[in-house]
Amino acid sequence: MKLNEYTTLGRTGLRVSPLCLGTMTFGTEWGFGAEEDVSKQQFNRFLEAGGNFIDTADGYTNGHAEELLGKFVTDGKLRDRVVIATKYTFGAQPGNPNGGGNGRKNLYRALEGSLRRLKTDYVDLYYLHAWDTFTPIEEVLSTMDDLVSEGKIRYYGMSDTPAWYFSRMQTIAEKEGKERIATLQLEYSLAERNIEREHIPAAQELGIGLCPWSPLAGGFLSGKYKKEGNSGTGVGRLTGRGAIFNKFTEHNWRVLEVLQDVSKKLGKPPVQVALNWLVTQPGVTSVILGARTTVQLEDNLASLDFSIPAELRERLEIAGAPETAHPYNFYVPWMQARVSGNVTVRPWRPANIYVGATAPPPEQKAAGDD
Ligand SMILES: NC(=O)c1ccc[n+]([C@@H]2O[C@H](COP(=O)([O-])OP(=O)(O)OC[C@H]3O[C@@H](n4cnc5c(N)ncnc54)[C@H](OP(=O)(O)O)[C@@H]3O)[C@@H](O)[C@H]2O)c1
Known part of the structure; x- marks a missing residue:
């Protein structure tokens, strides 16, 4: 597979590269990202290699990631060339309950802010970032449908929601002739495979694409951390300020052991084997890469250059299966x-x-x- 072997975003006419450039690492405000010059290098390298799909969110590095992306795209006159995905949900105004959440008021507020920071008048793919547990499905659906009609977004997707939630939304959209969900964004890697039970079969049944996030479990699958008691040591995001969820679990260490063994047999680094496995999993559209340095990005882009023989794939398959x-x-x-x-x-x-x-x-x- 190659980065410029484009695929469609679920059942849509939008062409995207099989790897997507994540921008949660554009900016250092969260304690683990890259400065502007390195972010720009990564952006340019990704496009030069054939990538066209970029993922961001209104809150990443407190809005700086969107600002940097907007600047790179505008400076390079690349708006038609790139597919920009961004997201809304998380509270941006302390003390204001409508400055966050999935409701219509916040959705419009967040989108206007993203368009301003991204220096564009439309977003290619707009995600609900995470379910707020109570906004009705119909409210989100009708707002996304309106935004497509208004030309402010081209497609929309769901991130971090239960399977029943997006399944019901898609079904209502189809019944009512409204704009359908194009894609899902969920955590998926050799270490985190819970979405294989419900989300992936539902997405396939309903013609929805899948863009996995944290494909290296935040860097855990690189093998750069060592087990120590109930935790891990080593230099990286997971031992610094960037650990969102605990990756140093018994389950993950067991998966890593198999991954390292398979990698040795293949003569490829664990990050490339982990990414290659994920890109070629059923239902996966485009894997969202996270890289702090351009060297890491190069390493990760090389994950498309080989294939994993069936017997080694089977070992990976069994290692972390739910x-x-x-x-x-x-x-x-x-x-x-x-x-x-x-x-x-x-x-x-x-x-x-x-x-x-x-x-x-x-x-x-x-x-x-x-
Ligand atoms: N929808 C959501 O809820 C959600 C949540 C999270 C992320 N995302 C999206 O998904 C993207 C990717 O997520 P992620 O950053 O968590 O992905 P990831 O690939 O699991 O982790 C990336 C981190 O792993 C380390 N790393 C990457 N390549 C490496 C390599 N070749 N060798 C060694 N270490 C390496 C780097 O951290 P260090 O070097 O600092 O250790 C890097 O920041 C984000 O940018 C964002 O766009 C979405």
Whole structure:
């Protein structure tokens, strides 16, 4: 695969590169990013390599990331060339409950601010950043639909929401002839695979793309941290101010051990193997890269240059797979054989379900025994 082998953003006509440049590291306000010159170098290098998809948010580095991106795009006269995604949700005005959240008032306030910082009159892809747990689906949907009609956004997406939430929104949009959700943005990596249960099958069923964030689990999958008791040591974002969620878990250390072994066999660094695995996972549209330096970016861009042989992929597949849980234990092949009277049925396409690491069948009983 190459960076300029573009794909469509879900069921839309928008072409995006298989890697997207994340800008949470544009600016140092959050204690772990890059200064303007390095951010600009990364931006230029990404475009030169064939990338066209850039991800930001209104709050990243307190608005500085959007300002830098707006400057780079404007200075380079690149507005038509790049696909800019940004997001709204998080509170920007302490003490003002409507200065944050998913409601219509905040959505318009946040978008106007993003357009100003980005120095543009439209956003290509506008995300709800995270569910605020109470704004009605219909309010978000009708506002996004209006914004497409007004020309302020071209497409919209959902980030960090439950699967039922975006599934219901998409269904209402289809029934009412409104603009459909183009894509999802969720945490997904070898270390964090919970969305394989519900979000990915739902997205595939509903024609929605998927752009994973934190593909290296914040840098954990590079292998630069060492286990120490219940924590980790080493120099990087996760031992500095940038750790949002704890990545030093027993589960993650086990996954890393397998990743390092597979990487050794492939002769590739763990970051490239982790990214390659993710880019080629079912349902994935474009993986959002995070890099603090241009050297890291180069390293990460090289993840498209090879493929992982089936037997090594299988090892990675098993390493961090979410446990089979109810009700998915009903969809494993031996249980389905009981559903169909032990007759093999080949559906018109493989089912959109996650069954996980499956336990062997118990001793067979005749149908109707229980
Ligand atoms: N929707 C959401 O809720 C959400 C949440 C988070 C992020 N995002 C988006 O996703 C993007 C990527 O997320 P992320 O930054 O968490 O991605 P990530 O790839 O998991 O982590 C990136 C960090 O890992 C380290 N790193 C990257 N490449 C490396 C390499 N080759 N070798 C060693 N270390 C390396 C760097 O940190 P250090 O060198 O400082 O250790 C870098 O800042 C963000 O920029 C943002 O656009 C979205």
